[in-house]
Amino acid sequence: MELYSESDKMTIRIYDSLKQVLDPELGINIVDMGLVYSVILNQQEGIAIQMTLSSKGCPMGDAIISNVEQVLQEDFPEFKTKVELVWEPKWSSEFISNKGKEDLGYYE
């Protein structure tokens, strides 16, 4: 029996793809930063991303979102992509993954 369905595998591939997008200040990818809240894959509607930014009004936001769209178009040209910026829940440092914390020297 397969551990992951095809849809799960695809979602994992999308997350891997999003890891190419870095936060310019920290040099850490947006997935490990905890900025990506949800990835929804729908064969008809394409890929829908819900994400946030570390602070409201962050001007790097345009560059980061543009990067997300670019990366998804390159890796998944067969799907339409939609990136939605949300502010709830408010981003907190607790959302950073263990890998992200490790890169930030949290465990040193």
Add this chain to the structure above:
Amino acid sequence: MSIAINKNTSASNVVLLHYATAAILFFFITILLLISCESFTGHYFQPKVLAITHLATLGWISMIIFGALYQLVPVIVDSELYSTKLSVITYICFVIGTLLLVYSFWYIAIGLTIQTAASVIGLGATLFVCNIFFTARKATAGNIEINFILSAAFWLWLTVLIGTLLAFNLTYSFLPKEHLYYLKIHAHVGLIGWFMMLIIGVSSKLIPMFLLSGILDNKKLQVAFYLLNTGLVGFLIDSIFLGDMSRSPIYLIILLVGIAFYILFLAKAYKSRVRKKLDIGLKHTFIAVVFISIPIVLMILLNTSTITDPNIRLHLSIAFGFSVLFGFISLLILGQTFKTLPFIVWLKKYGKISSKVRTPLPKDLYSEKLAKLQLVLFIVGYLIMVAGILLAQVPVMQFGAFALVIAAILYNMNVFKLVFHKTTILENKIIANGTV
């Protein structure tokens, strides 16, 4: 984490202009320090000390603070800067007014020259305050950072007003008490009301953001806000309306407790941080916070000790002023430059193309090696300079000032490396300053 930057391009240019001007003037301050160390062995009310102090407070510190606020306030309130034109006029007023004022002090050109300088600075400060107030009017009630910033803007305006009255008083002598009495009020309102209040407002927003601190309670900041304002208002009422400074130690305690609450807030932010590796900008910042202890000790000595020797008291006073302006505020600004300027430049150069081609990160746009060397030289120069002032030893001061000149040159090299950063696209890759 990305530093918040104004999206308005013309506003970004104004911000860059402020940073570049402030950096150049900072270099000139260190040169003036080097060539006039002898002046720091006597009374603070003398031409060269006043000239350097005003170049530092207006041309360097206030200039860069203006630039930073034009960037930060719109982001905090999620709105555009009220008027870029006003910010340009303010800039022109401050550059002309400050240079004229420094000239007036240096060459003792009292009369029309200093009065014109003070009036032009007064106009600039008024326009700045209007611009910030109109930008911040959309802020939600109770936003503690904005409360600090608006309060600081008001104290700046009052500081400049008192300064302008003093400039006219040099000729017309209309103030009821002696000139030095009001000079003390002018200095205290400027240092605590404008600089300290502003630093708390800005750093309480930026430092937890840069450190990726956990959720912080703003109560400590609110207590600091009320204590600092209460201490200052009390000091002003006593000194101006009652003509009595005998209760100053009480207000000093209130102010120190306020500053202590701010430091406790920072300590909490530091402890709860996820980002353990401090970059060069944050290293500057935390050393500056530690260095705040030096002027605090000097201030306590001046206000509570039994030191009566007038010469020693003068040395303590000059060392106090120098350590606030250089050891704390300037060091903080040097560090924050590396936390703000690279992002402004990165956004201008790479913001629109970063998704299409590989780009350098903001930290790649300046030399960290130069910044580290600058930090070491600045600390060494500052500490030697303070020792020289306290001991009234000119050669020691000159040695310290020389280290500060080199630090200022290194700082300027990085600032202008950033300001003139060129982007070259080559075979779909971006070459930044010659490196891929």
